[in-house]
Amino acid sequence: MNTWRNVWTITKRELGAYFTSPLAYIFIVIFLLLCGFFTFFVARFLDAGEASLVRPFFDWHPWFYLFLVPAVGMRLWAEERRVGTIELLLTMPITAWQAIVGKFLASWLFLGLALVLTFPMVMTVNYLGSPDNGVILTAYVGSWLMAGAYLAISCVASALTRSQVVSFIIAVMICLFLILAGYPPVINVLEQFASGHLADFVTSFSVMTHFEGFQKGVLDSRDILFFLSVIGFSLFTTSVILRTHRAG
Amino acid sequence: MIKVQNLAKTFGAKRAVDGVSFSVDRGEVLGFLGPNGAGKSTTMRMVTGFLPPSGGTASIGGFDIVEHPIQAKRLMGYLPENAPAYTDMTVYGFLNFAAEIRGLSGDAKKQAVTRVVEMCFLEPVLHQSVETLSKGYRHRTCFAQSIIHDPDVLVLDEPTDGLDPNQKHEIRQLIRRMGQKKAIIFSTHILEEVDAVCSRAIIIDRGRIVANGTPQELRQKSEWAGAVTLRVKGVASSAVTARLGQVPLVKRVTLVEEKDGRVTVRAFPRSDANSALAQAVGEAAREWQIEQLHSEEGRLDEVFRSITMPDTAKEAA
Structure with a gap:
């Protein structure tokens, strides 16, 4: 399997790149601090007296990711183009796809690691009561898939520009749309001014709608398919953008 | 390959x-x-x-x-x-x-x-x-x-x-x-x-x-190719250029430098001159005190400039 060997070589390099810069550690610390702060102080997890992580913990994830995932993904292609290493990478005997998937996987694994490091939450809630650990597990799976969707969008944004800042802003804008499309206040406005069908249509694009199922402990194939198709489509768009740059 | x-x-x-x-x-x-x-x-x-x-x-x-x-x-x-x-x-x-x-x-x-x-x-x-x-x-x-x-x-x-x-x-x-x-x-x-x-x-x-x-x-391709550079002592530059100008193989002679009683000139060959030019220049300068006499190989930078310079810039130069 030459293909996967090439992908894995790229993935290893990218993962290494995260951990040699302080970015990785800063990201993980901020993510964990945010999780702790919002769960315990904003959502008042301890006062709620409920042995569940869904509302106090996972509800915040779409919002955390809005800023944190574009920060992880912004350098993926923008930096390669700025430094010129893209010329090395794409003249190696690998396909552009292998490079795109390899880079994406590295960042996705990194986000997975950050997510796994929130395990003290799970231990706490298990110590205090007896939660439904199945629901917690599906919610983790959903959260990771959602992070993957955000990340793939960040890849597109990163391929568009040489500037990491511009790439970050574009990614946040698109991800914000994906959240707001399913945000109750926005849905209400849509339902008032447009037909229910349109509201349904817009809502179906939202990560919120599709994340909800996971939070209830349901692994719905449509939700999984939604996140996977966002990832697939975004990575495909990335490859098209990279090709157009070079076509001149 | x-x-x-x-x-x-x-x-x-x-x-x-x-x-x-x-x-x-x-x-x-x-x-x-x-x-x-x-x-x-x-x-x-x-x-x-x-x-x-x-x-x-x-x-x-x-x-x-x-x-x-x-x-x-x-x-x-x-x-x-x-x-x-x-x-x-x-x-x-x-x-x-x-x-x-x-x-x-x-x-x-x-x-x-x-x-x-x-x-x-x-x-x-x-x-x-x-x-x-x-x-x-x-x-x-x-x-x-x-x-x-x-x-x-x-x-x-x-x-x-x-x-x-x-x-x-x-x-x-x-x-x-x-x-x-x-x-x-x-x-x-x-x-x-x-x-x-x-x-x-x-x-x-x-x-x-x-x-x-x-x-x-x-x-x-350089017009320098085959040119001969000569440095002599104690002769007026006009005499040197005049004498070399009469050598049949020479197309033209340019004065490169005149300093401390030394004259350096360069003789460019006609197209059929080949390596005989150095010989001919040497003969012509027989009575002078020759300090240096050598054939140029042609210079790449000169070829490069003459080929790649836009025509307008060439005229200006």
């Missing part, structure tokens, strides 16, 4: 490369000359498969770079302009990555890395991060990457740019040595380099090839 036919590239309305054809065989080092913006880098980027050509074909070892990019790229090492390298890695990590992505593993990988570290003198900085390297070391790191899999074809975009004279010398030696077994293209705008390294040179200007030949052949 490298075959390029009618290669063209347009960026918007601009034709950066306009129908370039050449081929390089094993054992040849092809020098790519041209002013900045002439299309050297663009041509190389198409040959290496980074940019898709707008027209024409390029093939490496029989594999078309567009139809069979992976096979073609496998045979090739590439040093891009400005020698980019992943700044967040150590030199060792970067070379290992390059070896792995070229399909090397285990002992073969270890040996390949050791070999290029020795060849490019990277030992002192092996565990240093690329970001902290001096320009010379970074250049050599990227160069090491391009030869890590001992490729049959090497494409080097300004391999000596930004190096100090010693490093330049080392890299040239390396290229010349490798050129005995590989097909190499390298671009430069340092003309002495062409003499030192190339078996053949191409001059490219505004996207087209304007001259193609061995360095010797290119020099022949």
Whole structure:
């Protein structure tokens, strides 16, 4: 399997790149601090007296990711183009796809690691009561898939520009749309001014709608398919953008 | 090994490369000359498969770079302009990555890395991060990457740019040595380099090839080729030019310098003069005190300038 060997070589390099810069550690610390702060102080997890992580913990994830995932993904292609290493990478005997998937996987694994490091939450809630650990597990799976969707969008944004800042802003804008499309206040406005069908249509694009199922402990194939198709489509768009740059 | 036919590239309305054809065989080092913006880098980027050509074909070892990019790229090492390298890695990590992505593993990988570290003198900085390297070391790191899999074809975009004279010398030696077994293209705008390294040179200007030949052949195009320079002592310059002007083989005589009673003149030959001119000039100057007498070989920089300068600039000069 030459293909996967090439992908894995790229993935290893990218993962290494995260951990040699302080970015990785800063990201993980901020993510964990945010999780702790919002769960315990904003959502008042301890006062709620409920042995569940869904509302106090996972509800915040779409919002955390809005800023944190574009920060992880912004350098993926923008930096390669700025430094010129893209010329090395794409003249190696690998396909552009292998490079795109390899880079994406590295960042996705990194986000997975950050997510796994929130395990003290799970231990706490298990110590205090007896939660439904199945629901917690599906919610983790959903959260990771959602992070993957955000990340793939960040890849597109990163391929568009040489500037990491511009790439970050574009990614946040698109991800914000994906959240707001399913945000109750926005849905209400849509339902008032447009037909229910349109509201349904817009809502179906939202990560919120599709994340909800996971939070209830349901692994719905449509939700999984939604996140996977966002990832697939975004990575495909990335490859098209990279090709157009070079076509001149 | 490298075959390029009618290669063209347009960026918007601009034709950066306009129908370039050449081929390089094993054992040849092809020098790519041209002013900045002439299309050297663009041509190389198409040959290496980074940019898709707008027209024409390029093939490496029989594999078309567009139809069979992976096979073609496998045979090739590439040093891009400005020698980019992943700044967040150590030199060792970067070379290992390059070896792995070229399909090397285990002992073969270890040996390949050791070999290029020795060849490019990277030992002192092996565990240093690329970001902290001096320009010379970074250049050599990227160069090491391009030869890590001992490729049959090497494409080097300004391999000596930004190096100090010693490093330049080392890299040239390396290229010349490798050129005995590989097909190499390298671009430069340092003309002495062409003499030192190339078996053949191409001059490219505004996207087209304007001259193609061995360095010797290119020099022949210079009007200096075969000219004779003479320095004599104790004679008036007017007498020297007058006397030499009467020699039948001489087309014209120019005064180069008159200083401290010494006169230096240069006699340009008629087209049929060949090597007899030095003899003839020597005869004519028999009674004077000759301090120096030698034939010019023709100068590449002069050929380069006369070929690539726009016509208007030539008149102004």
